[in-house]
Amino acid sequence: MVAAEDPESFFATAPPLGDAGAVAARLQEFLARNSSRSHPSEGGGRRRIVCVTSGGTTVPLEQRCVRYIDNFSSGHRGAASTEYFLKAGYAVIFVHRRGSYQPFCRFLPDDSFLNFFDITTESKVQVVESHTTVVKKAIGEYSKAIEGGSLLKLPFTTIFEYLQLLKMVATSMSSVGLHGMFYLAAAVSDFYVPWDSMAKHKIQSAGGPLDMKLSQVPKMLSVLRNQWAPLAFCISFKLETDSEILIQKAEMALNKYKMNVVVANLLATYKEEVVVVSDGERNTIRRCSKDEDLEEHIIELLEKSHSKYIYSSADACSKNGYEKVIPLGIESLA
């Protein structure tokens, strides 16, 4: 079995993205449109662009995939965060698992969907009165984001698709420099089966117990930070089930991968509480009521940190004469 635990061999052996050309074109068009705009926040400046990743990646166990390993993630955090980033004036590239929660659609019932509709006396189908307000608000905000060209949705399923998309988005976003943000909320597999050592057909069960050897997925956070988008403001997530090791692992990630922020959460309480860990700071954000979105407060905090980062980096750059690495559009902040 080939190890394929370094980034180069991961990409060299991964099955190529089916629609890479079309995705690249949409991405370029989106970035060009949005980076010519200005940011609505105090101080203005070039429009900020965030790549939100959301949902879990799968690891196929067979090339013609019947079985796969999946990571728990509904994508609710990524979808909710996307809504608040848009509200804060960011353009959002929403890299999401197919079938996971979508921005502005979080209110939709999972199951008893048809209870949502009424048939009117004129034989039109309408949303029942009790849900009208929430649906109307959602349609309004969604249409605004789509028609305004501020939201680009890119779907993935497997770890192969996810990492190729992330690489493509990140290398394209290097052009927006400090104004770019990565909000890496997707639950990315730690282990995988390299494509070329994978069973071609469905694994047969007659052979007795199954012994599976999985390789480690290369740690792409380092590559993102060091090569793909070195100036971007980067937020990664740590989800653990054991509270004993959570903060320690978050701080390790902060140092090891040079993240700007790590959002730490526990599986048991991730809807109620997160700890936002950055260099020398820990902010605990807790939800006060069920109607409140934790994400509203997370994004509020991150937007401020991103502003500080842009100002201080631009400042440091101009003091040190590093104008060459200053991205386009930074002039207005100098």
Added chain:
Amino acid sequence: MVAAEDPESFFATAPPLGDAGAVAARLQEFLARNSSRSHPSEGGGRRRIVCVTSGGTTVPLEQRCVRYIDNFSSGHRGAASTEYFLKAGYAVIFVHRRGSYQPFCRFLPDDSFLNFFDITTESKVQVVESHTTVVKKAIGEYSKAIEGGSLLKLPFTTIFEYLQLLKMVATSMSSVGLHGMFYLAAAVSDFYVPWDSMAKHKIQSAGGPLDMKLSQVPKMLSVLRNQWAPLAFCISFKLETDSEILIQKAEMALNKYKMNVVVANLLATYKEEVVVVSDGERNTIRRCSKDEDLEEHIIELLEKSHSKYIYSSADACSKNGYEKVIPLGIESLA
């Protein structure tokens, strides 16, 4: 590691269903209501009840589950089949994977959901004109099934939940004897990690490559056939990626597990074609157009086979004096 590959130890070590009591009560009430009704088909007789299983089961790799192995299955076949079983007069127990396709909701778009709605001049939210017909039909049929008490929906996620639900449904359905049918379309995991040998917390990735040993899930088809519901008409499914072994594996399942019918399909063509294999017969069903549901023809064929089975079994029973095993309600056929 405990092997737990026999049914007894599987159930003994599985984490118990959270709401077993409530599910059992709903099930009893559903069976009592429907078995007092008559079947609409030619010849009449006691109402037939089918248990449709649908979607893939997950195999948790950790007790506080972050990672799991999943089986590919959208649940489209099970959801579509449920619609046609209801149309054919069956009462349906729809045992489905949470989040998989639901009967009468197959038309719903996956993603661009909000494009579905319009806001009227009176500020009501309504379904856009082009989709009205299909939504109206779906709401009508869904309401009829729910209000008529012909559809019971029971959700599962893990292999532990699925097999416990199946056992509960099957042992309850033994009371409807020959009039019961099992249409086992769910994609059930072949391998699993027994609960008591499972990692309690999230598996850490720092320890290098992962070596996973999985046990075989005990073959419950035999138990269903021999112990839980020995008189029921049983249909299982075979999905393979390799056409070479498909029919051979379907015939093996037919003999080994004493299924009445095995529906064989290939991953590459399962939407267009299936082979319905029964003792001495093979029927290939092919879809002629994209607007057609393959399931309509499958259910038509199965309903006829089930009728034959009821008549011939009742006949055999009365000839051989096996009245003791004849289920209630068979009198009308004698």
